Amino acid sequence: MAHDTHDIHRSRAEFEFIKKKRAAEMRGQLTSFAMMIFLTLIAFTLVAADFSNYLIVPIILLLAAIQVVLQLYHFMHMSNKGHGVMAFFMFSGMFVAFLTVLAMVTIVWW
Amino acid sequence: MSSNSQKKGFGATIWDYMTTVDHKKIAILYLISGGFFFLVGGVEAMMIRIQLMKAGNDFLSAGTYNEVLTMHGTTMIFLAAMPILLAFMNAVSPLQIGARDVAFPFLNSLGFWLFFFGGIFLNLSWFLGGAPDAGWTNYASLALASEGHGIDFYSLGLTISGFGTLIAGINFLVTIINMRAPGMTYMRMPLFTWTTFVASALILLAFPPLTVGIFFMVFDRLFGANFFDVTMGGNTIIWEHFFWIFGHPEVYILILPAFGIFSEIFAIFSRKRLFGYTALVFATILIGFYGFMVWAHHMFTVGLGPTANAVFALATMIIAVPTGIKIFNWLLTIWGGSISFTVPMIYAVAFIPSFVAGGVTGVMQAIAPLDYQLHDSYFIVAHFHYVIVGGVVLAILAGTHLYWPKMFGTMLSEKLGKWTFWFFFIGFHLTFFIQHFLGLMGMPRRVYTFGADQGWDLFNAISSAGAFFMAIGVIILLVNVVMTVAKNERVGNDPWGDGRTLEWAIPSPPPFYNFAQTPLVRGLDPYWIEKMEGNKEGMVYAEPLGDIHMPNGSIIPFVISFGMFVAAFGAMYHMDDHAWALPVLIVGLAITFGSMLVRSLKDDLGFHISKEELIADNERIQKEARALEGGKKGGLK
Numbered sequence: 001m002a003h004d005t006h007d008i009h010r011s012r013a014e015f016e017f018i019k020k021k022r023a024a025e026m027r028g029q030l031t032s033f034a035m036m037i038f039l040t041l042i043a044f045t046l047v048a049a050d051f052s053n054y055l056i057v058p059i060i061l062l063l064a065a066i067q068v069v070l071q072l073y074h075f076m077h078m079s080n081k082g083h084g085v086m087a088f089f090m091f092s093g094m095f096v097a098f099l100t101v102l103a104m105v106t107i108v109w110w
Numbered sequence: 111m112s113s114n115s116q117k118k119g120f121g122a123t124i125w126d127y128m129t130t131v132d133h134k135k136i137a138i139l140y141l142i143s144g145g146f147f148f149l150v151g152g153v154e155a156m157m158i159r160i161q162l163m164k165a166g167n168d169f170l171s172a173g174t175y176n177e178v179l180t181m182h183g184t185t186m187i188f189l190a191a192m193p194i195l196l197a198f199m200n201a202v203s204p205l206q207i208g209a210r211d212v213a214f215p216f217l218n219s220l221g222f223w224l225f226f227f228g229g230i231f232l233n234l235s236w237f238l239g240g241a242p243d244a245g246w247t248n249y250a251s252l253a254l255a256s257e258g259h260g261i262d263f264y265s266l267g268l269t270i271s272g273f274g275t276l277i278a279g280i281n282f283l284v285t286i287i288n289m290r291a292p293g294m295t296y297m298r299m300p301l302f303t304w305t306t307f308v309a310s311a312l313i314l315l316a317f318p319p320l321t322v323g324i325f326f327m328v329f330d331r332l333f334g335a336n337f338f339d340v341t342m343g344g345n346t347i348i349w350e351h352f353f354w355i356f357g358h359p360e361v362y363i364l365i366l367p368a369f370g371i372f373s374e375i376f377a378i379f380s381r382k383r384l385f386g387y388t389a390l391v392f393a394t395i396l397i398g399f400y401g402f403m404v405w406a407h408h409m410f411t412v413g414l415g416p417t418a419n420a421v422f423a424l425a426t427m428i429i430a431v432p433t434g435i436k437i438f439n440w441l442l443t444i445w446g447g448s449i450s451f452t453v454p455m456i457y458a459v460a461f462i463p464s465f466v467a468g469g470v471t472g473v474m475q476a477i478a479p480l481d482y483q484l485h486d487s488y489f490i491v492a493h494f495h496y497v498i499v500g501g502v503v504l505a506i507l508a509g510t511h512l513y514w515p516k517m518f519g520t521m522l523s524e525k526l527g528k529w530t531f532w533f534f535f536i537g538f539h540l541t542f543f544i545q546h547f548l549g550l551m552g553m554p555r556r557v558y559t560f561g562a563d564q565g566w567d568l569f570n571a572i573s574s575a576g577a578f579f580m581a582i583g584v585i586i587l588l589v590n591v592v593m594t595v596a597k598n599e600r601v602g603n604d605p606w607g608d609g610r611t612l613e614w615a616i617p618s619p620p621p622f623y624n625f626a627q628t629p630l631v632r633g634l635d636p637y638w639i640e641k642m643e644g645n646k647e648g649m650v651y652a653e654p655l656g657d658i659h660m661p662n663g664s665i666i667p668f669v670i671s672f673g674m675f676v677a678a679f680g681a682m683y684h685m686d687d688h689a690w691a692l693p694v695l696i697v698g699l700a701i702t703f704g705s706m707l708v709r710s711l712k713d714d715l716g717f718h719i720s721k722e723e724l725i726a727d728n729e730r731i732q733k734e735a736r737a738l739e740g741g742k743k744g745g746l747k
Contacts, residue, residue, distance in 0.1 A: 085287050089311065096315050096402045100355055103406070107418040108347060 032074040039063045129663035131215035132622055136222050137201035137517060141510075143226055144193030148506075150233065151190050152584060154182035159541070159577035162570050165562035175558035176243035177260065181233075183246030184264065187360070188271060189229040191502050195367040196225075196278055198509045199306045201517050203282065205613035205620060206300045208291025208629045213284040215661045216709075221277035223671035228271025231678055235263035245556060247357070250338035250349035254330060259682055262331060265324045266678040270671070272317055272324070279313030282306055291612075292652040293631030297391070300611040300635075301377075301384060304391050305370030308398040309363045315402065316359035323352030332685050347412060354405035362401040365497065366394060368505030369436060372458045375508060376440050378608050379455035380447025383635060386439040393432035393439075400429045410481045419478040426476035433469060437462060452606065453527035457508035460535050461501065468496030471546065486556075489549025495542045507534065507587070515605040519618045520598060526590040530583045537579025544569045544576075602738050603648065610635035615648035617731055623658050626724050627651040655724060661716045666709050673701030 010018070043063055046056050073079045078087055118126065127135060157178050161170045170178060204212055212218050235241040242264035244253040253261045286307045290299070299307075327349070329335035336342035338349050377384045384390060406414060406422040414422075440462065449455065471493040475481050484490060507530070514522045548569050553560065560566050604614040612629060613620075615637040630652035633639050640648050680695025 089283075089314075092311070092399070093315055099403060100319070103418075104351060107406070107414050108345065108351065 028079075029074050032070045036067055036070060039067060126663070128668050129219075129665045131211075131219045131661050131663055131667075133200045133204050133212050133215065133218060134517070134619060134622070136218050137197045137199075139222050139226075140193045140197035140200060141517070143229065144190055144197055147185050147189035147229055147233075148191075148194065149584070151182055151185035152581065154178050154185065156577060156581055158182060159574040161558065162560070163574040164571065165560055165564070165567050167559055170558065172558045173243065176245075176556075177236075177241040179556060180242045180245050180248075180260075180264075181236075184232065184242070184268075185229075186498075187246060187364070188268060189225075189232070191364050191498070191506065192275060193225060193229075194506050195309075195364065195502075196275075198302075198371065198513055199278075199282060199309075199367060201513055202613055203303050203306045204285060204289070205516075205616065205624060206303045206611050207286060207289060207294050208612050208625060208631060209285060209289040210624045210628075210658065211661070212281050213289055214281050216664060216667065217277050217281050219664070220667035220670060221274040221281065223667045224274030224277065224674065225271045226274075227671045227675040228267045228269070228274060231270060231675055232263055232267030235260055235267075238263075247353055248327070248349075249353075250327070250330075250346045251340075253327065253349075254338060261327070262682045262685075265327045265331070266682060269321065269324050269328070270674050270678060272321055273674075274671075275313055276317045276321075279310040279317070282310040283314060286310075291625075291629050291631055293636075297388065298631055298634045298636075301373035301387070301390055301394075302367070302370035305366040305373075305394055308394050309366040312359045312363045312366070312398055312401060316356045316363065319352050320356035320360075323349055323356070326352075328681075332681060347409075350409055350412065351405070354408045355402070357408065358405040359398075359401040361494075361497070362397055364502045366397065368502045369394070371505045371509040371512070372440065372461055374611070375454045375458040375512060376443045377610055377635070378512075378606060379450050379452055379458075380444050381449075381608050382443055382447040383610075383638075384439070385442035385445075386435075387634060389435055390439050393435045396432040397429060400425065400432070404429065407476055407478075407481075410478045411485045423476050423478045427473055430469060430473050437466060450608075452511075453522070453524055453531060454508040454512040456528065456531050457504050457511070460531070461504045461508075464496060464500030464504065464535075464538070468493060468500050471496065484549060486554055487549035488545045488553045488555055491555050492542045492545035492549060495538075495545075499538050499542070504535075507531070510587075512606075514594070515601050515618045516613055517619060518595075519600050520594050521601055521605055522594050523590050526586055526593070530587045530590065532583075533579050533586060534583030537576045537581075537583060540576025540579060541573050542576070544572050548573070600734070600738060602735060604637075610638040612636055612649075615640070617735070621727060621731065623660060623719060623724075625649075626658075626728055627655055628653050655721055657721055658719045658724065659716055660719060662714055664709075664714070666705050669705040670702050670709075673698050673703075673705065676701060 043060050046059060072090075077083065127139060130136060130139075157170060158175070161167050161175055161178075163169075200212070200218070204210070232242075238259065240258045240260045242248070242253075242256070242260035244256050244261060244264075248261065248264060253264075286299070286303060326335070326337040330337050330339065330344075336344045338344045338346045340346055373384055373390060403425045404422055406418060407426045410419050410422075440458075444459075451459075471489070475484055475490070475493060511522050511527050514520070548566055549555075551566060551569075553564075553566050560570070601618055603609075603617055605618060606614075609615070612631075615629070616625065627649075628651065629636065629649040632650065637648055640650065675698070677695050677698025680691050680693070680698055683691040684695060
């Protein structure tokens with residue numbers, strides 16, 4: 001809201017610090033971007049190499065999970081300060097959903 | 111802008127409540143409509159007990175009995191217990207954390223009206239060809255075979271009111287995460303706010319499975335899908351899983367706020383800090399988590415296999431540990447305290463043995479082989495009424511007495527309150543204790559009558575007599591409410607004399623902006639800290655007096671909900687090939703989405719209360735407080 005905004009004055013040291021931090025963040029983003037491309041390559045290679053489906057499906061699911069975590073932390077700023085509660089809720093939600101799916105798979109459809 | 115002390119006409123008051131986005135007024139709306147549905151559910155309970163009063167009774171026919179029984183359960187859980195708890199959450203939680211309102215006041219109002227119209231829709235089934243009759247669990251094979259529109263009223267009504275509850279839950283989560291006053295760290299939050307927080311998280315995670323399940327049910331019944339139809343390749347057990355993945359957390363959504371209310375009461379009326387505050391907080395969170403790992407204990411006899419049964423049996427028994435931690439902490443809070451047995455405290459003390467009894471029978475049922483014996487008998491009925499009436503309803507009655515002055519500015523009579531308590535408490539144990547034995551003697555639940563040769567006559571008669579005691583207790587409470595409203599003796603900030611948390615530091619009822627200046631919280635029980643240090647104002651402030659930004663009221667939430675209500679009728683009668691059904695469905699959805707569009711396109715930036723108005727309002731409050739001091743002093747002491 002308009003009346004809540006106020007100007008921010010930064011000292012030279014603060015400015016340098018923020019610049020350094022942003023550079024580090026950029027580095028993290030580029031690294032994880034490279035990793036994601038690499039993970040995608042692995043996935044495509046697995047399919048192209050015609051491995052058994054029982055091997056391909058779990059590995060692709062695992063790679064997908066890694067991608068999600070990389071996305072969340074490096075591109076959606078979960079690594080930044082003040083995201084603790086959000087992370088807690090997301091992981092609790094995932095945990096509950098995982099338990100539910102696991103139970104369904106094992107006791108209903110198995 | 112307006113001051114809340116203006117006298118208004120009746121129509122203007124109604125309009126004010128229809129458009130309000132103030133959490134305190136929404137709390138009153140929740141309390142009134144939840145209270146109304148509580149009475150409806152209570153009348154249904156009385157009809158059940160009258161029918162079972164003697165062998166072979168014909169007060170209700172078998173079909174009507176099924177409807178009454180289904181509606182009793184559904185009404186009490188979805189339309190009475192949860193809304194009344196939401197009333198207390200709305201009334202108290204924002205005050206306890208030092209906030210001026212919830213995070214999304216507009217959504218708060220929308221949540222209420224969705225619940226309200228969902229509840230009305232569900233109950234209109236009585237007048238429109240028969241209520242749902244497949245039990246509150248609505249098991250799919252039974253529900254799909256049910257004729258008429260009863261089940262459709264159930265599924266559409268609960269969808270609408272479920273949206274409302276989900277919105278309320280998200281709202282409280284955001285409020286408690288983001289709107290705590292300076293110094294109000296998580297580990298300084300009052301326990302009622304903590305339990306509101308965890309219960310809201312459970313709402314967030316538990317309502318989607320119910321929505322999905324009900325969605326499948328609607329499609330199976332109204333649009334020819336086959337999710338649950340075994341003959342068409344569906345699976346009827348899936349409904350049970352969906353229902354209980356929601357249903358078990360649901361009972362914790364009910365009991366956790368109840369625990370919160372009792373935690374406040376024990377601390378206030380023992381004049382002691384809560385014993386083991388940290389342990390109580392972590393026990394609350396643990397119970398929240400375990401709530402999602404135990405749903406299949408409702409389905410032991412379905413035939414899940416020994417491994418699944420063993421896993422869920424163990425998980426269920428673990429829940430007794432955090433619950434036990436809570437019980438011991440409450441006992442140690444009372445221990446050595448300077449106890450005053452006011453009405454809320456009597457309820458709280460009575461709650462401990464009642465709830466423990468329900469918990470112990472719960473652990474018995476967690477033993478899967480024993481559950482094969484107890485399943486679908488009156489033992490189960492006795493168990494869940496011990497936890498829900500002995501826990502949730504006692505908390506609701508206690509909370510009504512405790513928070514009445516904060517919500518309405520008057521005190522309920524202590525004397526009549528004690529009469530209510532004794533009638534209700536004795537009636538409760540009379541009704542349900544003996545049902546354990548009826549269950550062990552083999553009486554099945556959900557059966558409309560029994561034979562004279564089965565030996566269940568005397569115990570059923572005793573149980574029915576107990577129900578009348580409870581009814582008398584509730585009637586005395588209503589008399590109490592009417593007399594209190596008629597007398598209208600105003601009370602001050604802290605009518606119980608021993609309030610510990612922020613809500614008792616401000617007038618009863620609080621001004622519509624709650625806090626003229628945001629308080630600074632210096633520890634657990636902030637108001638108590640200030641009182642002990644001789645601070646006459648009861649608060650230290652975190653900011654200078656300044657303009658306050660407030661949201662405008664709006665009728666749009668009411669219109670959005672009304673559109674859903676209309677659309678539900680269209681969807682339901684569409685199945686019968688009525689020509690008017692489809693237009694009604696479209697008009698209803700058009701109202702809903704049209705009003706959403708209006709809300710999105712029209713900027714509503716709220717208004718500001720200026721500093722001068724705040725100062726003037728504060729002088730009025732001071733004058734009223736002085737008048738109260740001078741005249742007959744309200745409150746307990």
